[in-house]
Amino acid sequence: MPLVGRPAPHFDMLSTKNMETLAERVQLSDYRGKWLILFFYPGDFTFVCPTEVMAFNERIQEFHDLDAEVLGVSTDSVHSHKAWIQLPRTQNGLGGLNYPLASDFTKRVSRSYEVLDEETGTAMRGLFIIDPDGTVMYQVLHNNDVGRSVDETLRVLEALQAGGMCAANWKPGDKTLSV
Numbered sequence: 001m002p003l004v005g006r007p008a009p010h011f012d013m014l015s016t017k018n019m020e021t022l023a024e025r026v027q028l029s030d031y032r033g034k035w036l037i038l039f040f041y042p043g044d045f046t047f048v049c050p051t052e053v054m055a056f057n058e059r060i061q062e063f064h065d066l067d068a069e070v071l072g073v074s075t076d077s078v079h080s081h082k083a084w085i086q087l088p089r090t091q092n093g094l095g096g097l098n099y100p101l102a103s104d105f106t107k108r109v110s111r112s113y114e115v116l117d118e119e120t121g122t123a124m125r126g127l128f129i130i131d132p133d134g135t136v137m138y139q140v141l142h143n144n145d146v147g148r149s150v151d152e153t154l155r156v157l158e159a160l161q162a163g164g165m166c167a168a169n170w171k172p173g174d175k176t177l178s179v
Contacts, residue, residue: 001114002139003113003114003128003136003139004136004137004138004139005135005136005137006135006136007134007135007136008028008036008038008128008130008134008135008136009028009109009112009113010027010028010029010112011026011027011028011102011104011109011112012025012026012027012028013025013026013073013102013103013104013109014078014102014103014105015071015078015081015100015101015102015103016078016081016082016085016097016100016101016102017100019082019085019086022078022079022082026071026100026102028130028134029134031069031071031130031134032132032133032134033132034067034068034069034132035066035067035068035069035129035130035131035132035157035160035161036068036069036070036071036128036129036130037056037063037068037069037070037071037127037128037129037153037157038071038073038113038127038128038129038130039052039056039070039071039072039073039125039126039127039128039148040072040073040074040104040110040113040115040123040124040125040126040127041053041072041073041074041123041125042074042117042120042122042123042124042125042144043074043075043076043122044074044076044080044081044083044084045080045084045092048125048144048145048146048147049074050084050089050092050093050094051147052125052147052148053072053094053097053101054089054094055147055150056070056072056099056150056153057094057097057098057099058150059150059154060098060099062154063154063157066154066157066158066161067132068157069099070099071099071100071101071102072099072100072101072102073101073102073103073104073109073110073123074101074103074104074122074123075103075104075105075107075110075116075121075122075123076103076105077103077105078101078102078103080103081101081103084101085097085101104123107121110122110123113126113128114126115141124141124142124144125141125142125143125144125146125147125148126139126140126141126142127139127140127141127142127148127153129153129156129157129160131160137160138156138160155170155171155172158172162176163176164176164177165177165179
């Protein structure tokens with residue numbers, strides 16, 4: 001069942017917000033009052049996933065300028081996330097990250113957002129835009145072989161923030177539709 005227009009499912013997961021202790025949790029309520037780009041990916045140390053994680057990282061300031069936070073989630077442990085973040089890019093690592101990754105080790109969150117592949121126990125490539133009141137405003141699910149477009153995520157975020165109806169191919173600066 002689509003989540004768009006419904007309250008975002010609650011989450012409470014360990015994260016890499018504190019890389020020293022790996023004990024800092026992230027909850028949906030932490031993002032109240034801000035837009036949240038919540039994206040799920042299949043796994044650390046894979047092929048398509050680092051391209052997405054780094055693409056969001058390279059554009060993090062643009063999300064912050066739009067009063068949005070980014071949170072990446074997989075079913076890997078926070079220890080795996082830390083190792084992946086700290087490993088240099090030349091060795092299949094991320095070489096640092098400017099937003100947290102969360103661990104859905106229990107798979108509860110992936111299941112509640114309906115992105116869990118029950119056969120593999122991993123999250124599919126799902127992305128959700130949650131508004132400042134905690135409502136899911138956008139969701140998309142990709143084949144695991146196809147990475148998401150950060151440009152499109154930013155465009156949809158800005159369209160949602162435009163406060164009106166946006167035509168196909170709407171871009172920031174375009175007028176909304178008049179009815």
